[in-house]
Amino acid sequence: MLLLAGAAIAAPLRAQEAPPKKVTAAIERLFGKATRVDTIAVDGRRVLRIARGDSLLGFAQVRNVIGRDQPITFLVAIDPANRLKDVDVLVYREPYGGEVAYDTWRKQFRGKGADAPLEIGKDIRSISGATISSRSVTLGVRQALSELTAWRQQGKLK
Amino acid sequence: MPTRSTAGPLSLVASLLIIAPALHAQSLADRAVEQNHVTIGGYGEIQYANASGPATPGRVDLTRFVIYLANAFTDKLSVRSEVEIEDAKIENGSPAGEVSVEQLFLDYRLSDAFTLRTGLLLAPVGIINETHEPTTFNGVARPDFDHDVIPTTWRELGIGAAGALPGVAGVAYRVYLMNGLRSEGFSADEGIREGRQEGQDASFANPSLTGRLEWARPGLKIGGSFWYGGSADQNPAIGTGTFAAPVTVLAADARYDRGGLSLRGVVANVTVGDASLINGAFGGQVAHRISGGYAEAAYDVLRLVVPASSQRLDAFARYENYDTHAGVPAGVVRSDSLARRITTLGLTYRPVGGVVFKGDYQLRRNRAGIGESNVVRLGVGYQF
Structure with a gap:
């Protein structure tokens, strides 16, 4: 098991990372205030574990996918039952397609599990004029959910 | 605890050894993203068209080859x-x-609500002008409406702002101040099209304002656009004021997708002020009002046969109805042949998102019944 304190693997902030206060705000919006957030490393990836007191609230991960030509930085959060709590677009960098940050689009992901297709045209609807970004973020969420779920099932995240 | 004092550092070292390659791999991946500052892309299209009637051989053209940097x-x-x-x-x-x-154009993204944008910008009017890659629309060529009424690709030099409208969920805006149109290029059959200056030593005699509001939710996008500005270019025969020979464009558009169904429609109304003065100066037959629109429906028929397929085969029908002589000033005889009705029936095959093969059949009609034709078209396009 590779559980390390966040400080031990703190990497310098990279261009495609989200400002820490955006991550904090997203966590607070999803899990409420007064939570304990630990950064843990699983297979070399950073995962945020969110708890309040002794009770686990869920996990979150900040990831990037390439949209038309720039990385889209987003946060994926799951609950203890490995269901998607939400997706939050933290940094969007392209001139068009910013609609993927809209709540009406993101809420399609809520409650999905790793068994869901998570595919544009199947269970996720695209937004006209944001087709490439919709497709990219959906793919990124699918990868994140499958990775987080696998780690949970392997006992690497608890 | 003695076990802890010895195992601690050892396990930490072991952990680091195990974790190091993985972290290294990730940082390489991140660096690959980080260093991906420069993006090369592009799109292109080849079109074949064969109109009915004698002495109209088929033509094939490498219509566009575009490099995106x-x-x-x-x-x-x-x-x-x-x-x-x-x-x-x-x-x-x-x-x-x-x-x-x-x-x-240069984008300076200050927040989600405010990106400062400047350069050679696309007028945010209608659907096709901003989103014009061949993979994004049905039909071998862009709709004729998006040639004669909204003059795609309409781009001018300017500065403005874009972003999500603060406080209103799901609404985006764009507003630009641009160099104006030049009425010298206006014509009866193509409206304001050749009044575009397209960034070449453009006259800034008539700064113009253009903008768009766009409301979106999954599967639905509704937009409204405008353009307002003079077009006289300080020609004394027309007017030397900033807003002399004002051109006003108002357009509305909607797109809806559900399952295999895609619907889209655009309407636009263009008014040209002082049209008679423009005609007096340049001898044209320019209308004072140009208007029309189109509606299109498509359905992915492939999902009926192969529901799991990620490919698409859209069968579509589009009906365009527009008139570049919808209203004419005194001294201009309204030409019925400019009241056009174009029906396009066709297929759009997308094996992957970035490649498209197209075929369609057009019935090109007008109110005068002059010069009507039917056209068979084939095309291929890509975008990456």
């Missing part, structure tokens, strides 16, 4: 450009062919 200097500051070659080549003495910069 973008660079992100920082998270906030980026530049994007498109260079286009039309009709494959330019040769001395041949009227065909064009090399042009189709867009070139």
Whole structure:
């Protein structure tokens, strides 16, 4: 098991990372205030574990996918039952397609599990004029959910 | 605890050894993303058309070859450009062919609500003008409406702002101040089209304002656009004021997708003020009102046969109805042949998102019944 304190693997902030206060705000919006957030490393990836007191609230991960030509930085959060709590677009960098940050689009992901297709045209609807970004973020969420779920099932995240 | 004092550092070292390669791999991946500042892309299309009637042999053309280059200097500051070659080549003495910069703009993204944008910008009017890659629309060529009423690709030099409208969920805006149109290029059959200056030594005699509001939710997008500005270019015969010979464009559009169904429609109304003065100065037959629109429905028939397929085969029908002589000033005889009705029936095959094969059949009609034809068209396009 590779559980390390966040400080031990703190990497310098990279261009495609989200400002820490955006991550904090997203966590607070999803899990409420007064939570304990630990950064843990699983297979070399950073995962945020969110708890309040002794009770686990869920996990979150900040990831990037390439949209038309720039990385889209987003946060994926799951609950203890490995269901998607939400997706939050933290940094969007392209001139068009910013609609993927809209709540009406993101809420399609809520409650999905790793068994869901998570595919544009199947269970996720695209937004006209944001087709490439919709497709990219959906793919990124699918990868994140499958990775987080696998780690949970392997006992690497608890 | 003695076990802890010895195992602690050892397990930490072991952990680091195990974790190091993985972290290294990730940092390489991240660096690959980080260093991906420069992006190369492009799109292109080849079109074949064969009109009915004698002495109209089929024509095939490498309509567009476009190179897209973008660079992100920082998270906030980026530049994007498109260079286009039309009709494959330019040769001395041949009227065909064009090399042009189709867009070139700097974005300074200050927040989600405010991006400062400047350069050669696409007028945010209608659907096709901003989203014109061949993979994004049905039909071999862009709708005729998006040639004669909204003059795509409509780009001018300017500065403005774009972003999500604060406090209103799901609404985006764009508003630009641009160089104006020049009425010298206006015509009866193509409206304001050749009044565009397209970034070449453009006259700034008539700064113009253009903008768009766009409301979106999954599967649905509704937009409204405008353009307002003079077009006299200080020609004393028309007017020397900033807003002399004002051109007003109002357009509305909607797109809806559900399952295999895609619907879209656009309407636009263009008014040209002082049209009679423009005609007096240049001898044309320019209308004072140009209007029309189109509606299109498509259905992915492939999902009926192979529901799991990620490919698409859209069967579509589009009906365009527009008139570049919808209203004419005194001294101009309204030409019924400019009241056009174009029906396009066709297929769009998308094996992957970035490649499209197209075929369609057009019934080109007008109120006068003059010069009508039916056209078979085939095309191929890509975008990456």
